[in-house]
Amino acid sequence: MRVWMAAALFCAAAAAQAQTGAPIRLGMIDGLSGPFANAGEAVVRNLRIAIERVNASGGVKLPDGPHPFELVTFDSKGNVDESLIQFRSLVDKRIPFVLQGNSSAVASALVGAINRQNARQPDARVLFLNYSAVDPSLTNENCSFWHFRFDASADMRMQALTEAIRSERSVRKVYLIDQDYSFGHQVARSAREMLATKRPDIQIVGDEFHPIGKIKDFAPYIAKIKASGADAVITGNWGNDLTLMVKAAREGGLNARFYTFYGNGLGAPAAMGDAGVGRVLAVAEWHPNVGGAASDAFYQSFRARYPDPRDDYVHLRMQMMVEMLARAIERAGSTDAVAVGYALEDMRFTNAFHEATVRAEDHQVLQPLYVSVMAKRGGDVRFDNEGSGYGFRTIKKLKTAQTTLPTTCRMERPPRN
Structure with a gap:
């Protein structure tokens, strides 16, 4: 086990050194304080291990070379108004991807803000990746090209x-x-x-x-x-x-x-x-x-990364979301929101124990x-x-x-x- 862990750490370090491009930043807006802080912290753990997997495999390959993912967190305190303030901060930092999920009310407000942002500043467009906000309206009457949901709707x-x-x-x-x-x-x-x-x-x-x-x-x-x-x-x-x-x-x-x-x-x-x-x-x-062996290995790798039992809340959809985003950026050849959005449409995710598809019609993941x-x-x-x-x-x-x-x-x- 120690030999395997040492080899894995060596490979991860070598992969990180090979990533010479500027980090591709992912901005998570969610409650990291307040009554639902534990839910936000669980998301951070899942996103971090997913990002570590992408980076350990060589990062995101773009025409100018490989780039690592980097997670930047913004504390919404679990409310809509603070989420919109944090969204403005994210845009000012020129972060191209918004990640959020622990409130459908916040997700709806962000969709509206992102629609306005992308119409007003086409040179600073952002894409919204939703991991948990499951109000069906987000992929029905309030659907948006800029929004993708990786969780099942309510x-x-x-x-x-x-x-x-x-x-x-x-x-x-x-x-x-x-x-x-x-x-x-x-x-x-x-x-x-x-x-x-x-x-x-x-x-x-x-x-x-x-x-x-x-x-x-x-x-x-x-x-x-x-x-x-x-x-x-x-x-x-x-x-x-x-x-x-x-x-x-x-x-x-x-x-x-x-x-x-x-x-x-x-x-x-x-x-x-x-x-x-x-x-x-x-x-x-x-x-x-x-x-199944593959599912067991996936779960055990999470527990090895986060051994404290209090941290044990694993979401496959968040791992899937980060991996599919990496592939879409590579397919698009850039982090441009329009190009990445079209690259995500109809994308399939398949591993040894799960399959999913992004439905182009409404950007709902089917699984x-x-x-x-x-x-x-x-x-x-x-x-x-x-x-x-x-x-x-x-x-x-x-x-x-x-x-x-x-x-x-x-x-x-x-x-x-």
Whole structure:
């Protein structure tokens, strides 16, 4: 192992020395302080290891030679106004690529700001790579040539969760609870519509929204859910809003299944403990127990880079995003936003355990999704989450064709260079 690590470090150092061109800077705008700082910090870790992989393989090859990627972070404090201030700083620094995801409200504001920026200053255009903001409008009525989403939309995620619910006959009463902003409202709307089609026998016994990032004690909400008689909860909550809610559910003895978008990290498994086994479900493009040597190696390389169990929250989509951007820049032969944007369209990503495609029509990445359920580590649950002793095992895999939904995008495209 030591010989392998020494050889890897030598190769990485040699590759870094060979990259003589100026760094290609990627500007991440996200909350690195405030109630969702842990989610922002998890993104930084994923982006850094993805960038390190690209740089270790020789960087981004352009006509004047190889260039390394460099991550520059901007703390949005998790709010729209600060995000727009940080965006102006990013533009002033002439950073060509914006990376953001942990808020659909912020993503929508950034799309508008980038549309205006690129129209007013065509010599300083930027491209927006979205790793987590899943409001469907971003690739439907509010789509933009300058925006690419590498995560599944809220509708695509709900498509996967409701497919799991379709065959779970024990689910008869569902409570919807979400954060009170555009994304949360879309999650609830999508759940109602899809359940009405797939399981019209299910009764929705609650449909509630709460302030985002401001609730410290979810016990009153859990009491209302218990009183409703719900046997299942559907939520798009993320970050501390999810962790605190599942903790309150455990403490309040809520005997219901949680169908979540993000219940497999940021403290949620440990917060639920044994009470979550067989009851907390999550949906994602990948999870550590997907299986296979290549998937295992991918996860283990992340854990080797970040051995602290508290840092264990791995997103394949962020690794994929950085790799696809590197290839698009090479294909374009420059970092020009127009050229790179067209190079990303219809691009395919394939490794030994995942495939994805950028749909040119709306710049939505299409890919398989996994629905997984929380379980104690052991057997086919080889890896736990965050050192909690609990991991997730797949209960349903949806192929790309099953997660692909139509788009209403009518994109305005700039002339090719």
